[in-house]
Amino acid sequence: MSSTTNSPTHxxxxxxxxxxxxxxxxxxxxxxxxVVIPVFAYANVGLxxxxxxxxxxxxxxxxxxxxxxxxxxxxxxxxxxxxPLMLPLATxxxxxxxxxxxxxxxxxxLQASKTFVEAAPRQLLYSAMGVALLVxxxxxxxxxxxxxxxxxxxxxxxxxxxxxxxxxxxxxxxYGAKIWIKIPGLxxxxxxxxxxxxxxxxFAGYLMVKRDALALASRRFMGLYLPRGRDLGPIxxxxxxxxxxxxxxxxxxxxxxxxxxxxxxxxxxxERTSWIVFGLLMSAVGAVGVASFxxxxxxxVSAWLDPMREYTLSRTPNGDGLVHSEQAMQAxxxxxxxxxxxxxxxxxxxxxxxxxANSDFILATFGEELGLAGVMAILLLYGLIVERGVRTALAAxxxxxxxxxxxxxxxxALQVFVVAGGVxxxxxxxxxxxxxxxxGGSSVxxxxxxxxxxLRISDTARRPAPxxxxxxxxxxTQVVRP
Amino acid sequence: MSExxxxxxxxxxxxxxxLFVIVAVQVIRSDLFGTRVTQRGSRxxxxxxxxxxxxxxxxxxxxxxxxxxxQRRNAPSKLVVSEGxxxxxxxxxxxxxxxxxxxxxxxIVLDDDYASSRHARIYPDRDGQWIVEDLGSTxxxxxxxxxxxxxxxxxxxxxxxxxxxxxELRK
Numbered sequence: 249m250s251s252t253t254n255s256p257t258h259x260x261x262x263x264x265x266x267x268x269x270x271x272x273x274x275x276x277x278x279x280x281x282x283v284v285i286p287v288f289a290y291a292n293v294g295l296x297x298x299x300x301x302x303x304x305x306x307x308x309x310x311x312x313x314x315x316x317x318x319x320x321x322x323x324x325x326x327x328x329x330x331x332p333l334m335l336p337l338a339t340x341x342x343x344x345x346x347x348x349x350x351x352x353x354x355x356x357x358l359q360a361s362k363t364f365v366e367a368a369p370r371q372l373l374y375s376a377m378g379v380a381l382l383v384x385x386x387x388x389x390x391x392x393x394x395x396x397x398x399x400x401x402x403x404x405x406x407x408x409x410x411x412x413x414x415x416x417x418x419x420x421x422x423y424g425a426k427i428w429i430k431i432p433g434l435x436x437x438x439x440x441x442x443x444x445x446x447x448x449x450x451f452a453g454y455l456m457v458k459r460d461a462l463a464l465a466s467r468r469f470m471g472l473y474l475p476r477g478r479d480l481g482p483i484x485x486x487x488x489x490x491x492x493x494x495x496x497x498x499x500x501x502x503x504x505x506x507x508x509x510x511x512x513x514x515x516x517x518x519e520r521t522s523w524i525v526f527g528l529l530m531s532a533v534g535a536v537g538v539a540s541f542x543x544x545x546x547x548x549v550s551a552w553l554d555p556m557r558e559y560t561l562s563r564t565p566n567g568d569g570l571v572h573s574e575q576a577m578q579a580x581x582x583x584x585x586x587x588x589x590x591x592x593x594x595x596x597x598x599x600x601x602x603x604x605a606n607s608d609f610i611l612a613t614f615g616e617e618l619g620l621a622g623v624m625a626i627l628l629l630y631g632l633i634v635e636r637g638v639r640t641a642l643a644a645x646x647x648x649x650x651x652x653x654x655x656x657x658x659x660x661a662l663q664v665f666v667v668a669g670g671v672x673x674x675x676x677x678x679x680x681x682x683x684x685x686x687x688g689g690s691s692v693x694x695x696x697x698x699x700x701x702x703l704r705i706s707d708t709a710r711r712p713a714p715x716x717x718x719x720x721x722x723x724x725t726q727v728v729r730p
Numbered sequence: 731m732s733e734x735x736x737x738x739x740x741x742x743x744x745x746x747x748x749l750f751v752i753v754a755v756q757v758i759r760s761d762l763f764g765t766r767v768t769q770r771g772s773r774x775x776x777x778x779x780x781x782x783x784x785x786x787x788x789x790x791x792x793x794x795x796x797x798x799x800x801q802r803r804n805a806p807s808k809l810v811v812s813e814g815x816x817x818x819x820x821x822x823x824x825x826x827x828x829x830x831x832x833x834x835x836x837x838i839v840l841d842d843d844y845a846s847s848r849h850a851r852i853y854p855d856r857d858g859q860w861i862v863e864d865l866g867s868t869x870x871x872x873x874x875x876x877x878x879x880x881x882x883x884x885x886x887x888x889x890x891x892x893x894x895x896x897x898e899l900r901k
Contacts, residue, residue: 274757281753285746292739332761333754340750592740618744625747632754639758726843728869 271332272324278336279316286312286343289593293351296594308350311372312343315379326386327707331640334706337633338684338699342375342692344626345685347593348613352606355599367606367687374689378696385700392705396648399453406446409439410489414496440502441681441694444509444663445701448655451510454482455517456647463518483526486510491534498544500535501666501678505659507531512658513651516641545676551576552676575601579612579671583623590619606687608679611671627668630683634661637702643709653705656698805858806886806899814895815841823860823899827853830892831865844869844893852884860884860899869893 287309294302302308316339323330350368358364389395395402412429428436455462462479490507493499511527539545551558551573559577582598585591596616601609615623637657644650663683670677681691809828811819821828821837828837831849840849846867854860863881864871871878872891889896 271757271761278750278753278757281750285743285750288746289743292743295739296736333757337754589744590740592736593743595736618747621744622747625744625751628751629754632751632758635758726868728844 270328272320272328275323275332275335276320278332279320279339282336282340283309283313283316283343285340286347289344289347290350292592293347293354293594296592297351297354304350308346308372311376312339312346315339315342315375319379319382322383322386323703327703329710329712330703330707331636331710333636334633334699334703337629337636338696341626341629341633341684342378344614345610345682345687346371346375348610348617348685349606349687351594351617352599352610352613354594355605357599358603358605361603363603370689371687371692374692375696377689378693381693382696382700382703385697386704389701389704392649392652392701392708393646395449395652396453396456399450402446402453403450406443406450407489409443409446410493410497410502412439438681438688438690440499441690442697444505444659445656445694445698447506448509448513448652448659451513451655452648452651455513455651458482459517459647462514463520483510483514483523483530487530487534490531491538494534494538494545495542498542499679500545500548500676501663501670501680503534504531504666504678505662505680507534508662509655509659512662513655516654517651547572548676548678552673555580555673575604575609576673576677578602579609579615580673582612583615583672586616586619586623588620590615590617590622593617607681608667608677608686609671610686611668611682614685615672626685627664630661630664633657633699634664636706640702640706640709644705645709649705649708653702656702660695660698804886804901806860806884806901808900809852810898810900811838812889812896812898814893816895823854825854825858827851830895830897831867838897840892840895842893842895845895849892850878850890852890855883862890867892 287305290305290308291301294300294305316335319335319339323335346368349371352358353366353368415429428438430436486507490503493506494503507527508531511523511531514523514527515521539549555576558572559574562572562574578598578601582596582601586596590596594617596613598609598613598616599605601612605613611623611626614626618625634657637653637660641650641653641657644653660683663680666675666678667680667682667686669675670680681688683695684692805823807823809821809823811817816838819838826837829848829851830836830838830840830845831847832840832842832845833847836848846865846869848865849867850862850864850871852860852862860883861881862871862873862878862884864878873882873884874888884890884899886901887898889898
């Protein structure tokens with residue numbers, strides 16, 4: 249099908265459809281680039297700290313290259329039309345995270361602490377498990393619409409995962425937030441990271457069925473569409489659930505992530521701005537209400553409002569019974585001393601942050617050693633992953649896939665916002681991990697699975713449409729017989 | 731390690747990181763597939779030749795506005811269906827190609843067992859003269875009483891018969 253237009257100056261142009269290319273070779277080239285950058289960073293850290301190229305450089309490069317290569321081959325085989333950017337972006341972030349975790353392993357100050365373990369080799373192992381899960385998702389999830397069948401099962405699974413840290417035998421409360429569970433012999437696990445994916449599946453399946461009722465049955469009041477009382481049910485249930493997480497697990501981040509994801513998906517499903525307004529109001533009410541009696545959250549809020557006071561209190565024992573932490577102030581100093589171009593990899597003092605420097609606060613190390621320029625680049629890499637996710641949602645042909653892709657990329661974006669905003673002092677700090685970069689097995693594994701599902705949806709969305717059904721007009725034309 | 735080397739590495743690393751971001755954005759830009767616009771012949775003469783060549787070979791389905799100056803004084807302004815199930819239908823002639831047939835994407839969809847899917851088309855040549863062309867139909871297209879074999883100019887008011895349908899051009 250082509251059409252021609254004649255403008256008055258007789259420029260003639262032909263407009264024709266182009267089939268979607270598979271873009272696997274673009275992906276391979278970008279992946280090579282995405283492996284070379286962290287290897288460069290690794291060498292840079294070694295040269296800066298020890299004056300020599302680190303001995304593990306070859307092993308590290310081969311390890312990361314193998315992960316990327318296996319991921320790429322799996323995509324080439326099982327999702328040939330998938331988005332070419334997601335895998336390289338995730339690989340680059342994972343690689344940079346590994347380098348910075350290794351760089352913090354070299355810090356003598358952190359090595360002196362009681363709880364020190366070599367984090368980088370473990371993180372490489374977790375990354376390998378994550379890529380294995382990605383490959384498994386691509387192999388066993390032939391069509392993302394299968395997930396639709398498990399709408400309510402995934403709701404139950406998500407609730408169970410969320411409640412797990414409260415079960416006495418499993419619970420492993422750490423630093424005030426109860427979001428970890430102990431698996432004997434294996435270590436700790438953060439089930440909330442996996443609940444994120446299960447909840448996205450549930451919300452997508454639920455909203456696909458209910459969105460018409462939620463979108464259309466409403467009254468107009470002051471320019472807003474007010475939903476009917478009974479349609480408020482689900483949002484109230486999710487709200488109560490996230491408040492309960494906040495109260496019993498004292499984790500602002502997880503609570504915000506789930507409620508925010510639901511509001512985003514509700515907005516996308518119904519196109520009603522009123523849901524955003526309701527969501528913001530409800531989360532504000534909930535957060536303020538809970539903060540009025542929960543001391544752990546009060547500490548976080550006061551550390552956010554006045555980090556310098558918190559720093560002074562942590563330095564001078566005052567016996568008010570509360571735990572004070574200098575982390576927030578140290579993170580801000582790290583960003584400040586980084587300036588525009590940073591101090592250079594391996595040459596900062598972000599190890600002053602203490603024990604969470606390689607997990608919750610890892611962005612501060614980027615801020616100090618790569619400066620504003622580096623942090624902007626990192627945030628853009630996250631932005632590109634989210635953009636590709638939303639782009640996948642736009643291209644998807646089925647409503648369930650659209651909602652699932654929006655939900656997953658929305659959750660990803662919210663998580664980055666909550667962590668980066670917390671570390672930079674924009675919002676109160678919460679214990680969440682920066683996806684792919686921060687040290688933490690659950691987070692890395694769950695996020696690779698998330699990328700796997702997005703790749704599957706984008707493969708289905710970008711696959712050339714099947715040949716159209718035979719034209720009903722093609723039936724035989726009757727012949728006039730003279 | 732010297733200060734200079736480390737500074738070079740630091741700035742080099744930032745440059746490489748940003749290069750990756752820029753390359754990724756370029757990939758997105760080239761990924762916006764869907765339509766491709768090919769410019770052909772920028773000059774007036776070239777444009778005309780191309781247009782004439784296309785009309786002779788395989789004219790496209792639709793055509794934009796012809797230049798206003800090309801309209802003849804005596805030119806027909808509408809196409810009227812005078813017999814058949816669509817009797818009374820008129821289509822304004824604005825320089826576009828009109829396709830007739832049973833196919834859904836025809837300009838005039840004929841509900842007629844004796845018409846082919848893509849039966850005939852009516853289009854203006856570069857002088858604004860309207861031409862009817864049979865597209866290899868089973869039962870043929872008739873201008874007055876003669877079956878068409880080549881693209882033929884349409885006189886005003888002459889009946890064109892396609893199956894049970896008759897159309898004509900009017901001022």
